[in-house]
Amino acid sequence: MLKLLDCPNRVDAADLGGAPHAADIAYIDDSRDVFGYPTFVRWPAIDRRGDRIMVLIGFDTIRSGWINAALAKNRAEIQVAANAAYVPGEREVVLLAA
Numbered sequence: 001m002l003k004l005l006d007c008p009n010r011v012d013a014a015d016l017g018g019a020p021h022a023a024d025i026a027y028i029d030d031s032r033d034v035f036g037y038p039t040f041v042r043w044p045a046i047d048r049r050g051d052r053i054m055v056l057i058g059f060d061t062i063r064s065g066w067i068n069a070a071l072a073k074n075r076a077e078i079q080v081a082a083n084a085a086y087v088p089g090e091r092e093v094v095l096l097a098a
Contacts, residue, residue, distance in 0.1 A: 002045040002053055002086050002093070004079050019043070019071035022064035029056055037096055038062050041071065045082060045093075054092040055082045070097060 006018030007027060020027035020043050029040040037058035045053045057078065059067050071078070082093045 001048050002055070002079065002082050004055065004075060004082070005044045005046060007043065014068065016068055016072045017075060019068065019075055022059075022067035022071070032056065032058065032094075034058055034096070036060055039067060040094075041067060043071070043078070045079075047086070047088075053086065053090070056092060056094045058094070058096045060097065 007020040009016055009021050011021045011023045014021070020041055022028070022039065022041055027042045029042050032040040037060055039059040039062050040056050041059070043055040043057060045055050047053055055078070057071070059070070061067065078095065081095050085093045085095060
């Protein structure tokens with residue numbers, strides 16, 4: 001079972017409810033090359049043993065305001081999807097936003 005961790009908002013005063021800020025370079029993953037998904041946001045999580053797992057969420061936009069709203073609004077759904085996709089022993093989970 002994965003639990004998404006709260007991320008500090010170091011960019012502006014927006015309340016994202018612990019979601020990562022899409023304009024914070026600390027949470028952007030530029031190493032992904034998935035056609036149609038130019039932005040991947042990292043959301044740290046822990047598994048039931050306390051090991052850190054990185055949840056990567058791909059978006060089909062580069063608009064950080066839209067991404068921030070989606071992350072903050074859909075935290076519960078992202079956590080459910082991450083748990084469904086998680087393979088024990090793996091260090092990351094990759095999700096694509098619909």
